Amino acid sequence: MKPELHVATLLVTLATGLGITMAAHAQPEWDERLYNPTPLEDDITLPMPCGGAMTFRQVHVPATAPLDDFAVQIGQDGTGWGYVEQSRPAFISGSFTGEEGSASRHYLLAKYELTELQYDALMGDECPEPSTRKRFPRVELSWFDAMQLSDDYNLWLREHAPEALPSEDGVRGFLRLPTEVEWEFAARGGLEVSTAEYRDTRYPMPEGLNAHEWFAGSQSANGRLQLAGLLATNPLGLHDMLGNAGEMMFEPFRLNKLDRQHGQAGGFVVRGGSYLTPREDLRTALRGEEPYYSEHQSHDADAGTRSRAIGMRLALVAPTLTSRERIAAIEEDWAELGLGEEESDASPGTVLQLAELASGVEDEALQEQLQSLERELRASNQRQKEARNQAIRASLNLGAFLCTKLEDDGVFFDFLADNYRLNCAGDTPDASCTMRQTRLAEQEQRLQGLSRYYASSLVESATLYGRESIAQQVEVFGEILSRNAHLSGLAPYLQTYWQHQRQYLDEQRITTQAWLESCKAMANTP
Incomplete structure (x- = not known):
């Protein structure tokens, strides 16, 4: 409409x-x-x-x-x-x-x-x-x-x-x-x-x-x-x-x-x-x-x-069960709910193994107990997945915010460095050069610490959650940002942070300086 x-x-x-x-x-x-x-x-x-x-x-x-x-x-x-x-x-x-x-x-x-x-x-x-x-x-x-x-x-x-x-x-x-x-x-x-x-x-x-x-x-x-x-x-x-x-x-x-x-x-x-x-x-x-x-x-x-x-x-x-096609899609999603992850050797997860075990039991009372346990395990897995998704969105929020801080602190460091070169690089340095050098060194140390924290958070999140799970929540969190007038400006930093995570997942290399420069470049993005 x-x-x-x-x-x-x-x-x-x-x-x-x-x-x-x-x-x-x-x-x-x-x-x-x-x-x-x-x-x-x-x-x-x-x-x-x-x-x-x-x-x-x-x-x-x-x-x-x-x-x-x-x-x-x-x-x-x-x-x-x-x-x-x-x-x-x-x-x-x-x-x-x-x-x-x-x-x-x-x-x-x-x-x-x-x-x-x-x-x-x-x-x-x-x-x-x-x-x-x-x-x-x-x-x-x-x-x-x-x-x-x-x-x-x-x-x-x-x-x-x-x-x-x-x-x-x-x-x-x-x-x-x-x-x-x-x-x-x-x-x-x-x-x-x-x-x-x-x-x-x-x-x-x-x-x-x-x-x-x-x-x-x-x-x-x-x-x-x-x-x-x-x-x-x-x-x-x-x-x-x-x-x-x-x-x-x-x-x-x-x-x-x-x-x-x-x-x-x-x-x-x-x-x-x-x-x-x-x-x-x-x-x-x-x-x-x-x-x-x-x-x-x-x-x-x-x-x-x-x-x-x-x-x-x-x-x-609107109604929920609107058509046969919609019901089929719901049934398919329902069948996947709470199944959990496959085992490391690609064998079925615990829920599927439990379901298979229950189907082969002839004792009706025992079969009902196993099926009840299967339902409880699926529900528990689903709650864990929802909590995991919330945690991923929180990590994305932090990563996008840290990228804005890298931009601000990086641009300020460049400003201090330019002023230092302008006033202190010649044969007759300005009387304030000692103070300027101290401030420049403090800002550099602060920027390096922030860059290490950004890299650590990025690597930990990428390693813990994986590409597929993060990609799904990038879409969800991007939608949340787009609906909030006060937070919508964070959206490009979210995409930059996600780009850095993908680079790490693809190359398994921590490029702290390149990530810093990428966030700093956001200052010139319209």
Whole structure:
């Protein structure tokens, strides 16, 4: 799907099954300020009934194959709510394949919380009058209302604007509430922030919290819901992620149990805080539970829980098992998961040997034990591989950074050397030559030490991980750098470092001086 997708100007008459009836005349398109008050070049826009629209942002994840995913941390330690928010490992991937040559997949998240105007266009008996006054987030929705709205929007798009929906493997995407991992990964800034910024209590806010999010108190929301999109975005271009209206999640609430979630599934999850949340409590890890049904509405026909501070934001994703070809590719990848390395004599690895042993056992109980052991070993191997990949990316990060340091220190050494020759090479040396010579010698010693460290790190990483494993993570780490505006300048140094590693693997020679000169030359690279 292209960012330039426009809002369809269609005669909108929905089927009775949608439960929506529209005026039988063409509706003018909404002014962009009503659905996207702060447009960005790479926004994605989907049409809505009544000439309306909804804007989305792509959230990229470094992955390519269907079974690829990316390890992240969600939650936050030290909040005092460990049983609800404690940090734990999670994994994420995208639904849609990236552009050709891209090492990422992506899903889409609505740029703004669902507004009253958008809700009325989908669920009202007639088209609403477009108005800025209806740009408030739509609150007082039950979780079931959110499900109904998602279904209605999906059906409307499939009938009236199917070409607007992105496809994966020939299958059109669909809208639903986000999962907690999808929401939190995006709320923290995804690949647009550094690892340290991602793990911080809130995403980077250059202009301060007041400029980015609404919270309780007279210095901010002052106890009232605010228009969507008035404040600055998070690093992914998403508005109001940590305030204004709390946001419903797709899955049920679970407690934390140290490194995993508790087995009981409860009510629905609400994330992000709202205009009633105190400033000090507003954080990315903030999560709460709401019951699906309200005790105070038990005698009503519709007893779904509703709150004046809870709204919703839609995600746009795709099915996983999209075709026979995709299923075959997944089966092939699955068969390779956790097999481990071949033995040094090229004989099958331990997992395959164990599988062969199990297949030849006639005792069913023993066979089940061996197969269980095989599954556990495969899972352990897979965890080790994922940890290894993270370690490789860390080594690549260090190598690229060290190359920048070689550039800086090498250029500074040349500057000192040129000044020394200019002022001290003649018959009448400058009075400062002794000091200049001392500084030059100190810088040379520093540069030599840094060059040895660069070479040692490069050789150790190349020897430990090998060409194939490193090459795969160069692609992944390059994708991470390309998505981060603050780190993208590191990309050419990553390629230079990888070039040096390949030279070492090919020639088995440590050429410290040549590597230094190569990193120094980056200063003259446009």
